[in-house]
Amino acid sequence: MGEGAYWIGIGDIHDDTRAIDRLPGLAAAAGVVISGDLTVKGGAPAARAVIEAVRRHNAVILAQIGNMDKADVDSYLSGEGVNIHATGRVTPQGVGFFGCGWSTPTPFGTPSEAGEERIAAWLDAAHAAVAHCPHLVMVCHTPPYGTATDVVGGGTHVGSRAVRAFIERVQPAVCLTGHIHEARAVDAIGATTVVNPGALAGGGYARVTFDGRLLGAELLAFA
Template sequence: MQYDKFWIGIGDIHDDPANAARIPDVAEAAGIIISGDLTTNGGVDAARRVVDAVRRVNPVVFAQIGNMDTAGVHRWLEDEGLSIHGRARELAPGVGLLGVGCSGPTPFGTPSELPDERLGELLDQALTQAGQWEAMLVVSHDPPHGTGVDMIGQRHVGSRAVRAFVERVQPDVCLSGHIHESRALDFVGRTALVNPGMLAQGGYAVIGLAGRSLTVKLRTL
């Protein structure tokens, strides 16, 4: 399919951004969208190294913290004008992005966990900022519950609040991460769900705009 514009979606970088430079046509993309986990319990210096490496291959970056990034990283992304956590951003005329980072509670006590209902509240907050967009991308570090993108073994461990938001709003695409084992493409209604898995394992997504709609393809290096 020929796109009018396209964006590269990555996540779960965990201090290893080297594969960003290997993504085909990455320099021609309209930007790179990072769904979360730039670091592994890392602070601002670690996040800066990741973002600088990604900016070297494409200068347009949108990013948010995952559960493994500290609150300081969120503040730094905000100060840099890169953050999409709890925000709405216009990617192109008529094309919008809503973001929610962090994750729901985990058994591991990671740095940036929130009650599940708070993830839904942050998406609703972002939605109040949205323009009159014809196409919409939701970027949620924690994937929607009960889908092919939130599974560890036979268990679904994603966010019920994110799932409810996707069911209600029906964006074109929902890019997620968090569950490394659940690299997949799925659907909730008309919404395409994609979890590319870890960047270091070669996973990424291509989110393409053709006419007035967004589509997504799951890719591996």
């Protein structure tokens, strides 16, 4: 089992491939994890441009659809062998990544929204794929309700109660999330570190580290 591995976590890219080229540490990372919203209401061609931009720096990608991505993005990611929405995979380093894309309903009628029960079912399916692994990273586009990672203007919490309940029950080491751009923050639910790097164009990203025994996560920024 390798020691000193790290992954770069990003989300809410929204077609801005220039920001990808400014991210530090991509080439040396064990992989790049995309929590959702590759595009702005775009389909597979727009998503392909983002994936190809990441691949110029690192060939190991785990990604999933966000609420701003059209349905064919999910099919495209599956075809590329990088999709973790409603599934998971254990890396060669022994870390289990599992994902849930889309988002709970928004006021904006974005392309890929789902109710709490469906989000909960996807999380259960994703977790089942890696439940045997003792080192877990949950990648969920919608942040858990009632944390620093789901607050919009005025202090209103708009995250998912199903996501929070899942974290409380399963306690993965790390939850990488996004969706709420203004809620760039780190918080904790029990033993789970929750990180929302915000929109990539704003300069935020996460770094998930694994020393062979323990997983950690931090929120970082680039210019």
